[in-house]
Amino acid sequence: xxxxxxxxxxxxxxxxxxxxxxxxxxxxxxxxxxxxxxxxxxxxxxxxxxxxxxxxxxxxxxxxxxxxxxxxxxxxxxxxxxxxxxxxxxxxxxxxxxxxxxxxxxxxxxxxxxxxxxxxxxxxxxxxxxxxxxxxxxxxxxxxxxxxxxxxxxxxxxxxxxxxxxxxxxxxxxxxxxxxxxxxxxxxxxxxxxxxxxxxxxxxxxxxxxxxxxxxxxxxxxxxxxxxxxxxxxxxxxxxxxxxxxxxxxxxxxxxxxxxxxxxxxxxxxxxxxxxxxxxxxxxxxxxxxxxxxxxxxxxxxxxxxxxxxxxxxxxxxxxxxxxxxxxxxxxxxxxxxxxxxxxxxxxxxxxxxxxxxxxxxxxxxxxxxxxxxxxxxxxxxxxxxxxxxxxxxxxxxxxxxxxxxxxxxxxxxxxxxxxxxxxxxxxxxxxxxxxxxxxxxxxx
Amino acid sequence: xxxxxxxxxxxxxxxxxxxxxxxxxxxxxxxxxxxxxxxxxxxxxxxxxxxxxxxxxxxxxxxxxxxxxxxxxxxxxxxxxxxxxxxxxxxxxxxxxxxxxxxxxxxxxxxxxxxxxxxxxxxxxxxxxxxxxxxxxxxxxxxxxxxxxxxxxxxxxxxxxxxxxxxxxxxxxxxxxxxxxxxxxx
Numbered sequence: 001x002x003x004x005x006x007x008x009x010x011x012x013x014x015x016x017x018x019x020x021x022x023x024x025x026x027x028x029x030x031x032x033x034x035x036x037x038x039x040x041x042x043x044x045x046x047x048x049x050x051x052x053x054x055x056x057x058x059x060x061x062x063x064x065x066x067x068x069x070x071x072x073x074x075x076x077x078x079x080x081x082x083x084x085x086x087x088x089x090x091x092x093x094x095x096x097x098x099x100x101x102x103x104x105x106x107x108x109x110x111x112x113x114x115x116x117x118x119x120x121x122x123x124x125x126x127x128x129x130x131x132x133x134x135x136x137x138x139x140x141x142x143x144x145x146x147x148x149x150x151x152x153x154x155x156x157x158x159x160x161x162x163x164x165x166x167x168x169x170x171x172x173x174x175x176x177x178x179x180x181x182x183x184x185x186x187x188x189x190x191x192x193x194x195x196x197x198x199x200x201x202x203x204x205x206x207x208x209x210x211x212x213x214x215x216x217x218x219x220x221x222x223x224x225x226x227x228x229x230x231x232x233x234x235x236x237x238x239x240x241x242x243x244x245x246x247x248x249x250x251x252x253x254x255x256x257x258x259x260x261x262x263x264x265x266x267x268x269x270x271x272x273x274x275x276x277x278x279x280x281x282x283x284x285x286x287x288x289x290x291x292x293x294x295x296x297x298x299x300x301x302x303x304x305x306x307x308x309x310x311x312x313x314x315x316x317x318x319x320x321x322x323x324x325x326x327x328x329x330x331x332x333x334x335x336x337x338x339x340x341x342x343x344x345x346x347x348x349x350x351x352x353x354x355x356x357x358x359x360x361x362x363x364x365x366x367x368x369x370x371x372x373x374x375x376x377x378x379x380x381x382x383x384x385x386x387x388x389x390x391x392x393x394x395x396x397x398x399x400x401x402x403x404x405x406x407x408x409x410x411x412x413x414x415x416x417x418x419x420x421x422x423x424x425x426x427x428x429x430x431x432x433x434x435x436x437x438x439x440x441x442x443x444x445x
Numbered sequence: 446x447x448x449x450x451x452x453x454x455x456x457x458x459x460x461x462x463x464x465x466x467x468x469x470x471x472x473x474x475x476x477x478x479x480x481x482x483x484x485x486x487x488x489x490x491x492x493x494x495x496x497x498x499x500x501x502x503x504x505x506x507x508x509x510x511x512x513x514x515x516x517x518x519x520x521x522x523x524x525x526x527x528x529x530x531x532x533x534x535x536x537x538x539x540x541x542x543x544x545x546x547x548x549x550x551x552x553x554x555x556x557x558x559x560x561x562x563x564x565x566x567x568x569x570x571x572x573x574x575x576x577x578x579x580x581x582x583x584x585x586x587x588x589x590x591x592x593x594x595x596x597x598x599x600x601x602x603x604x605x606x607x608x609x610x611x612x613x614x615x616x617x618x619x620x621x622x623x624x625x626x627x628x629x630x631x
Contacts, residue, residue: 009532011504011532012532012533015504015531015532015533015534016533018531018542018543019531019533019534021543021588022543022583022588022589022599023588023589023599024588024589101532101533102530102532102533102534102535103533103534103535104534104535104601105534105535105536105537105601105602106601106602108533108534108601109599109601
């Protein structure tokens, strides 16, 4: 048990420290509330023994601050100037107990025994909470909201079959993680999971990427190259941004899906292949089908089962869980001792609409861990100071909302492409594409 | 100097019963396997008295004890009949700093029963021996022990002292041996 004694009197601090050390506890001392808060920023404590009457910030104020930031810390108030009023106030503000100094040796021992038991309960609660959070993890997906729990169940039901699945959801919602979960829970899990981002290739390049090519099949084909379809044999082929596939490629892929055969470019001999197809899209394919921009037969072939991944703004109850998950990951990766998120910072995270979804949240937390100096992420660590946070639902189509948001972010970041892309949780190439798509122009300065 | 030349100094502070000092010296010698020697009494330092509390503060006493004793005294134990306290507690039977050289114990409360009546000498001897061994062990860096029957478990009230045998559990013996090795006493 790690204890901090906060008292302005040196003799009390040292006396209590010496007494507690004989019980084998790790004890630190602080001479005032600010000293205590600084120490709390740097190290974790289980118990704080706080004198009520101290110069500057008094013990009650310190207690309130501690309870706000670290509710699991057990605080016991001590005073030589005790009164019933301050005792009641302390207990109301979350103090575990209240003692008047000097203490009766038996009382102090009983108190310490009680604190050890309380600490055990706190640890047990934490463990139970973490066990409960275990239910909110499914493969690499995280969420305790009803929407995510339903998603986990659906993945579990669908995974064992070979049925093609179409995953729909906004950018950054975790569609690839859903695809990986489907693969991991399927009988094909020991064979490869091969992902192709269809939106990242031109038609010709996508064809070569998917089907491979023989040496000399086209200019620059110096070596035989296996395609992703071939690589996925026995496993799962994940076509991300399937809505971006050209009509010609849709025909080719449809044939592969129907006949389970394909051939490398430059080789007329067909090869048999066996894979499960999982596709994903952030665009409205149904509309594209109606507009005849997407083949209906291909659509029906890839979309036997649809799995919709909810956007982050529709599952804000998962915000804290997700934020702490990323905080834990990046604190460890970046070797930073940042263990919490202040209430104010969490309020900001919760009120933001997250157009870039979980990916954007991940970027924001990573950035905050990089620049954070305290044990908790504070509002100033978040990249939102100069960005207006939309707090109300915005009317309009998804495209209009996206256009407006990108425009707003570009303006707020002074058209710094890297920073805007970072905030949006997308890469710079995608941002350039979207700027072009929406015809956004940097205003003349 | 050879380790067998080292001693534990037993230092009466003010008037202290000679038989009590003998019992303390004999028990410390038996338990710590270090020779003990009772020295002539010394007055308790004036600065230790707290008129508001009517008790003596252990810290100035421990400081004072640190200045006493011959060079070959590896530890010193002060024994007094006055009531002792440390600033956070209403009273103490004794006090020692973990790993320090000096300790002090008081027979003031040990000599009395539940209703403040004097206890038979045998009971006083037993209590004084237990407190002396317990506090002296703190100076050898032994913290409080969770083993109820161990002399190093905590005993804030007299009834607890009477219930415990004068015995070190196997963990405390191990820790004590470790400390002896560090101090070159093994």
